[in-house]
Amino acid sequence: MAWVKFFRRPAGGNLAKSYQPGSMLSLAPTKGLLNEPGQNSCFLNSAVQVLWHMDIFRRSLRQLPNHDCHGESCIFCALKGIFSQFQHSRERALPSDNLRHALAETFKDEQRFQLGAMDDAAECFENILERIHLNIVPDADIDSCTSKSCITHQKFAMTLYEQSVCRSCGASSDPLPFTELVHYVSTTALCHQAYDRREERLRSDDMFGELLQAASTIGDLRNCPVGVLHSA
Numbered sequence: 610m611a612w613v614k615f616f617r618r619p620a621g622g623n624l625a626k627s628y629q630p631g632s633m634l635s636l637a638p639t640k641g642l643l644n645e646p647g648q649n650s651c652f653l654n655s656a657v658q659v660l661w662h663m664d665i666f667r668r669s670l671r672q673l674p675n676h677d678c679h680g681e682s683c684i685f686c687a688l689k690g691i692f693s694q695f696q697h698s699r700e701r702a703l704p705s706d707n708l709r710h711a712l713a714e715t716f717k718d719e720q721r722f723q724l725g726a727m728d729d730a731a732e733c734f735e736n737i738l739e740r741i742h743l744n745i746v747p748d749a750d751i752d753s754c755t756s757k758s759c760i761t762h763q764k765f766a767m768t769l770y771e772q773s774v775c776r777s778c779g780a781s782s783d784p785l786p787f788t789e790l791v792h793y794v795s796t797t798a799l800c801h802q803a804y805d806r807r808e809e810r811l812r813s814d815d816m817f818g819e820l821l822q823a824a825s826t827i828g829d830l831r832n833c834p835v836g837v838l839h840s841a
C-alpha cells in the first residue's frame with residue numbers, strides 16, 4: 610500500500626513572470642533583528658527573515674496599495690514597517706517589537722505568540738501568511754482563495770491531492786484535494802529516503818519530488834482503497 614501526494618502549481622499563479630532569479634534587485638540588504646533577554650522573539654525574527662529574503666514576497670508586499678487595516682494589531686502594517694526599516698535604516702540590528710505586539714494582540718484569545726513567551730517559528734510563519742490573506746481579502750475563504758492580489762495564495766498556496774494506491778492490486782482511492790501554505794515533512798524521513806536511494810540519484814531528474822513523496826508516506830498503513838484483503 611502506498612500513499613501518494615501529488616503536487617500542483619498554485620492556481621492562476623505565474624511565478625515565472627514575476628520572479629527573475631539572479632537579477633540585481635534580488636539582493637536584499639541584510640540586517641539583524643534584536644532579541645533582548647526575556648523577549649524570546651527568535652521564532653518571530655526567523656519568520657521575518659525568511660519572508661524578507663524571499664524576493665517574491667518582499668516585492669509583492671511593497672506593491673500592494675491597500676489592505677483591511679487592524680490598526681495597532683495590524684500584522685500587515687507591522688511587517689511593512691520592518692521591511693521599510695530593513696531597506697532604509699542605518700542600524701545594523703532592528704527591533705521587531707511592533708510586529709511582536711501586533712502578533713500577541715491578534716492571537717490573545719488563542720493564547721499563542723504572547724509577549725515574552727517562546728513559540729514555534731514554522732507555525733508563526735504560517736500564521737503570518739494566513740493573516741496577510743485576511744488583510745488583503747477579508748471575505749475570501751482561506752481554502753478557496755483565488756484573488757489575484759492575495760500574496761499568500763498566489764505565491765505560497767499549493768493545491769495538493771492525496772490518493773492511496775494499493776501496492777498489491779493497483780486500485781486507487783478518489784483523489785482528495787486540499788490547499789496547503791506550508792508543507793511539513795520529517796527531515797529524518799527525508800534523509801533516510803535520500804540514503805536509501807543514493808544509487809538512483811545519478812539517474813533521476815525529479816529526485817526531490819520523489820523523496821518528498823516517499824518521506825510523507827513512511828509509516829502509513831492504510832487498507833486497500835477498494836476493500837480487498839490482500840494476504841501479507
Ligand SMILES: [Zn+2]
Pocket residue numbers: 676677678679680683684685686687
Ligand atoms: Zn494595517
Ligand SMILES: [Zn+2]
Pocket residue numbers: 742746749751754755756759760761762763
Ligand atoms: Zn488569499
Ligand SMILES: [Zn+2]
Pocket residue numbers: 775776777778779780833834835837839
Ligand atoms: Zn488492493
